[in-house]
Amino acid sequence: MKKILLILAALAGFISASAKTIELLNVSYDPTREFYVSYNQAFAAYWKAKTGDEVVVKQSHGGSGKQARSVIDGLPADVVTLALAADLDAIARVGHEIAPDWQTRLPQNSSPYTSTIVFLVRKGNPKGIKDWDDLVKPGVTLIPASPKTSGGARWTYLAAYGQALLKEGGGEAAAREYITKFYRNAPVLDSGARGATTTFVQRGIGDVLVGWENEAFLALKEFGADKFEIVVPSVSILAEPPVAVVDKVVKRKGTQAVAKAYLEYLYSKEGQDIAGRNYYRPRDVEAQAKFASTFPQIKLFTIDQVFGGWTKAQATHFADGGIFDQIYQK
Amino acid sequence: MRTLPYPKLAPALLASLLAAGALPAAETDDLAQLRDQLHALEQKILVLERKQEIRDEDAAAAAKAAPKIALTDKGFTLASGDGANSLRIRGLVQFDNRLFFDDSGIVNNSFLLRRARIITEGTFAKNYTFQLVPEFGGGNAAGATTPSILDANVGVNLSPELQLKFGKFKSPVGLELLQSDSWTFFDERSLVTNLVPNRDVGAQASGELFGGKLTYAAGVFGGVPDAASSGNADFDNDKDGVVRLFATPFKGDPNSALGGLSFGISGSYGREKTASGHTAGYKTDGQQTFFSYLTTTIADGHNTRLSPQLDYRAGPFGLIGEYVRSTVEVRPSATGPKKTLANTAWQVGAGYVLTGEDSSFNGVVPRQNFDWANGTWGAFEVVARYADLKIDEAAFPTYAAAASNADEAKAFGLGFNWYLSKVVRVSVDFYDTKFDLPTGAPPVSTAAALKQNEESLISRVQISF
Numbered sequence: 001m002k003k004i005l006l007i008l009a010a011l012a013g014f015i016s017a018s019a020k021t022i023e024l025l026n027v028s029y030d031p032t033r034e035f036y037v038s039y040n041q042a043f044a045a046y047w048k049a050k051t052g053d054e055v056v057v058k059q060s061h062g063g064s065g066k067q068a069r070s071v072i073d074g075l076p077a078d079v080v081t082l083a084l085a086a087d088l089d090a091i092a093r094v095g096h097e098i099a100p101d102w103q104t105r106l107p108q109n110s111s112p113y114t115s116t117i118v119f120l121v122r123k124g125n126p127k128g129i130k131d132w133d134d135l136v137k138p139g140v141t142l143i144p145a146s147p148k149t150s151g152g153a154r155w156t157y158l159a160a161y162g163q164a165l166l167k168e169g170g171g172e173a174a175a176r177e178y179i180t181k182f183y184r185n186a187p188v189l190d191s192g193a194r195g196a197t198t199t200f201v202q203r204g205i206g207d208v209l210v211g212w213e214n215e216a217f218l219a220l221k222e223f224g225a226d227k228f229e230i231v232v233p234s235v236s237i238l239a240e241p242p243v244a245v246v247d248k249v250v251k252r253k254g255t256q257a258v259a260k261a262y263l264e265y266l267y268s269k270e271g272q273d274i275a276g277r278n279y280y281r282p283r284d285v286e287a288q289a290k291f292a293s294t295f296p297q298i299k300l301f302t303i304d305q306v307f308g309g310w311t312k313a314q315a316t317h318f319a320d321g322g323i324f325d326q327i328y329q330k
Numbered sequence: 331m332r333t334l335p336y337p338k339l340a341p342a343l344l345a346s347l348l349a350a351g352a353l354p355a356a357e358t359d360d361l362a363q364l365r366d367q368l369h370a371l372e373q374k375i376l377v378l379e380r381k382q383e384i385r386d387e388d389a390a391a392a393a394k395a396a397p398k399i400a401l402t403d404k405g406f407t408l409a410s411g412d413g414a415n416s417l418r419i420r421g422l423v424q425f426d427n428r429l430f431f432d433d434s435g436i437v438n439n440s441f442l443l444r445r446a447r448i449i450t451e452g453t454f455a456k457n458y459t460f461q462l463v464p465e466f467g468g469g470n471a472a473g474a475t476t477p478s479i480l481d482a483n484v485g486v487n488l489s490p491e492l493q494l495k496f497g498k499f500k501s502p503v504g505l506e507l508l509q510s511d512s513w514t515f516f517d518e519r520s521l522v523t524n525l526v527p528n529r530d531v532g533a534q535a536s537g538e539l540f541g542g543k544l545t546y547a548a549g550v551f552g553g554v555p556d557a558a559s560s561g562n563a564d565f566d567n568d569k570d571g572v573v574r575l576f577a578t579p580f581k582g583d584p585n586s587a588l589g590g591l592s593f594g595i596s597g598s599y600g601r602e603k604t605a606s607g608h609t610a611g612y613k614t615d616g617q618q619t620f621f622s623y624l625t626t627t628i629a630d631g632h633n634t635r636l637s638p639q640l641d642y643r644a645g646p647f648g649l650i651g652e653y654v655r656s657t658v659e660v661r662p663s664a665t666g667p668k669k670t671l672a673n674t675a676w677q678v679g680a681g682y683v684l685t686g687e688d689s690s691f692n693g694v695v696p697r698q699n700f701d702w703a704n705g706t707w708g709a710f711e712v713v714a715r716y717a718d719l720k721i722d723e724a725a726f727p728t729y730a731a732a733a734s735n736a737d738e739a740k741a742f743g744l745g746f747n748w749y750l751s752k753v754v755r756v757s758v759d760f761y762d763t764k765f766d767l768p769t770g771a772p773p774v775s776t777a778a779a780l781k782q783n784e785e786s787l788i789s790r791v792q793i794s795f
Contacts, residue, residue: 141373187377190384205376 021054022258027077029064029151029241030192031215035278036081042274043265047258055258063192064151071097071246078250078259081243083151083193085109086310086318088244102244111240112266113280116300117159119231120200120209120216127207131233132163135208136181143206145196146189147317147324151241152212153193154318159237160210161317162306166235180327201228212239213295214279238300241280403752405449405795414456420449422512424467424792430616431785436778438618443467444790445511447480459485461499479562480529491537495549498560501527502534502547502574503596505639505652506677512794513693515650515711516615516745516759520677521719524612525656526635527551527570527598529559534572543581545594547574553600555629556656556673557612570600576639590643597636602629602658612673612719615743615761616786618779620736621721623660627729631659631668641691648689651678662728671725677717681747684710693752693794700750709749713759717741726768734777736765753795761786 026036040057047055060067060075064083071077072095082088085103092098103110121129127140135142145153157179164170164178190196193211200209201219208231209216216230243263250256265271272287281295282288307313317323395411405420424444430436446467453459463481483497500508504526506519534549549572552564576594580586611622639652653676659668687694687709696709718740726732745759763784767775774781 187374188380188384191388195384195387199380203376203380205373205380 021056022255024055024057024078024255024259024262025060025076026057026079026081026262027060027067027071027075028081029067029083030061030194031152031197031212031218032081032241033059033061033194034218035214035275035280038278039266039271039274042270043262046265046268046270047261053258055262057262061194063145063149064154065149066191071095076249076253077246078253078255079243079245079263081241081263083239083241084154084310085240085242086154086314087151088242089310091246097246097248098244099247103242105245106243106263107267108283109240110242110244110263111283112243112263112271113241113275113282115155115239115241115280116213116236116298117156117211117233117239118213118216118236119233120211120219120228121207121231123227123229125229125231129208129231132160132178132235135160135210136178136185140185140208141206142182142186142208142210143196143200144183144186144189144210145193146191149191150193150196152215152239153189153196154313155212155237155239156210157317157324158303158307158313162237162301163233163235165306166301176323176327179323183324183328213281217279217294232296232298235299235301237306238302240302403795415452415454417450417452420451420795422447422449422792422794424511424517424790426517427789428616429787431787432782433784434778434781438616443469444517457487459487461485461497480559482562489537490542491539493536495534495536496532498529498531498562499534501530501532501551501554501570501572501598502536502549503527503572503598503635503637504654505594505596505637505641506650506679509650509691510693510794512755512792513691515648515679515681515713515747516715516743517757517788517790518615518617518759518761520615520675520679520715520717520743521612521739521741522652522654522675522677522717524557524719525654525673525675526556526637527554527559527572528557530554530570531560531562531564532569532572541582543578545576545578548572551598551600553598553602553633555602556658566603568601568603570598570633572596572598587644591640592642593638593640595636595638597634599632599634601632603631612721612739614739614763614779614784614786615717615741615759616763616784616788618784620739620763620765620777620780621730622735623725623730624662626663628661628664629658630661631670633658643689643691646683646686646689648681648683648691649679652676660729666728669724669729671722671729673719673721675717675719677715679713679715679717679743681711681713684712687749693755694747694749695752696749699752700748700754708751711747711749713743713745713747715741715743715745717743721768723768727770732768732770733772734775734780735768735771736775736780737768738766740764740766753793755792755794756790757792758787758789761788 028036036059044055047053064087067082068087068090071080071091080088088098088102092100092102119129144156147153147157160182161175161179164175188199190199193215196209196211197215197219199205201223220228245259245263250259272282272284276282276287276291303310303313397411398409400407405418407416407418409416423446426442426444428440428442430438444467447463447465450462461481461483464477465480466477481499483495483499486494502508504523506514507523507526530551532549532551534547536547538545551570551572552560553568553570554560574594574596576592578592580588580591583589611619614620635654635656637652637654642649655672655674657670657672659670661668681689683689683694687697694709694711698706700706700708721737723737741761741763743759743761745757747755747757749755765780
């Protein structure tokens, strides 16, 4: 019996000795690829210096809603960094992989960076797009993604709907009429924000890409400022992409500590700097000052102010049979 | 992506015409309108193409995520879209005909359902596996043996370098024993397999090192006598430790003639204590018993096995060789003196695939299946083997009867395998086994099977998937 115990102890020692590399899976939404490639390298260096352990972070990207569905269906994400709080709520409510209080675990509603919705037009702005009203004029072709699958597209929808609701003489009827015209001008809806960028930038379809500010900056950087330009509307929505540890998975894998640290490090000086460099608006005041010239000042409204929070907005606008389903003609 | 050549040319053509002042104002307006219409048309076509592209992407993603069902020569498989979970049903049926020549009228010519198995295997969360194999075959003229659990085990695959297995499975000592029952050169394994443990209950760690050039297995098992399989529980308090190292040093080198050379060594060490005989008996290629201990003999003490082994494959040629030395401490009765007996065996087997396909440890895959209508014949292989098993002379007469046992069997085999497809094999094997009788034995053994050499013809029709 002693011999068996010795063999088992040696085996356990071998297993623990070989487990020096920790692997995390970050399930994120479409446009964060480049940001998290940089951030993962920085975090791995930080964690190595702190603990001596290697961390390899794998990334999975897609439409935010699709990604949430995948996690609910068993994709073993250690952390989720999605576009909408509603998607994390769904993971908590349907799959029970995340604790219901996830939003209170990290500062600023667990949103370490923000963004907003802007317009990307072709160089010279041939259709003369200046603000939201220009988007619903006849003959203007819009390229948003589908709010049924894309988190960024839901922010886009709410930005469009909200500005119509808030403007002078606006209201529910005007907002509904506006959003109907908006999607009437959108001949194709991609499932994610990156797909919409591909449609507009690489396939040459449409006059205006309506979507994430960071995605618009990235298109300028990658494809050239001589081909496109950003139009900033007078008002838009404050998008707060949330992050959370997937409790069930990290408990099973034993990665609680490193997954928690991974998200907390997003709020560090370095994390905030990397966010700014990748065109996400940082939360940290110093970082905001550093990137002040990058991000134009826009009047921003929040989802809580205009729509009463994500739960209500989700049920009213994006649930099956909601306003989007009613107004969107396939 | 396709583009329309005409719409791209049209603006340039219009611009050059306008610059040349070749057109009056009204016609210029018409052309500008035409240009806008062409642009709108181009956009419509691009939108249609993009929509189709998105539909194709969605369909591809849906197909990737959808559960997969496959019925192939590897069995019936159900798998989740990501491949992390799967269930596979396989099967093995072997139907034999045994004919013995000049054997003094022993009733042993028979048809036999040698093996009949439904094999269920599965994977969960990519890293956790199981295997469940009941055996319905075997038995004799009196009827089938009671169905038994041949293999039932759970695997935890931590990495290619470290895989754990728990339950009942083959003890990793004998090389030919570790080869699938379906794909050994001959229908029956050689005399050597008499000296190694078969299935046993236990726990094992195994893995591949250096890019698969070295495999290892180390385990703790309940311990079974030579050639025996465990029941579903250990039969005594003591355990056997088993270790095996097997190297393929030139693996993956396309320029080396030794790319198919593998060799290694395995061994076991443990203690047995049982009231029954140490083995049920050692058997010939024709599966007739030529040696067994007295029923009063018991194993009581340490046992060891050591087996250097070799496998070589080069195109259609294949070779397998192994040697086993098995020692056991026995007593003639519960109170008799203890004695260490050492039995040894070796074998060399070779095969050549006449139709040119590669010889393999995992069977031959014909280039073309046998198809009567199309005139294709599958693959043909000839095989030969020589094996020898010696019993320790000290076994006689205290621990085994000299009059009814052989102390050595020397077996020569010649066979022909016809692979009708990857899953169906028909084989005919001829075995000639000569026996030496121990000192003190009468000139002719009292055992009917040992009164003459064993000459047998064993043929088999097999399906294995």
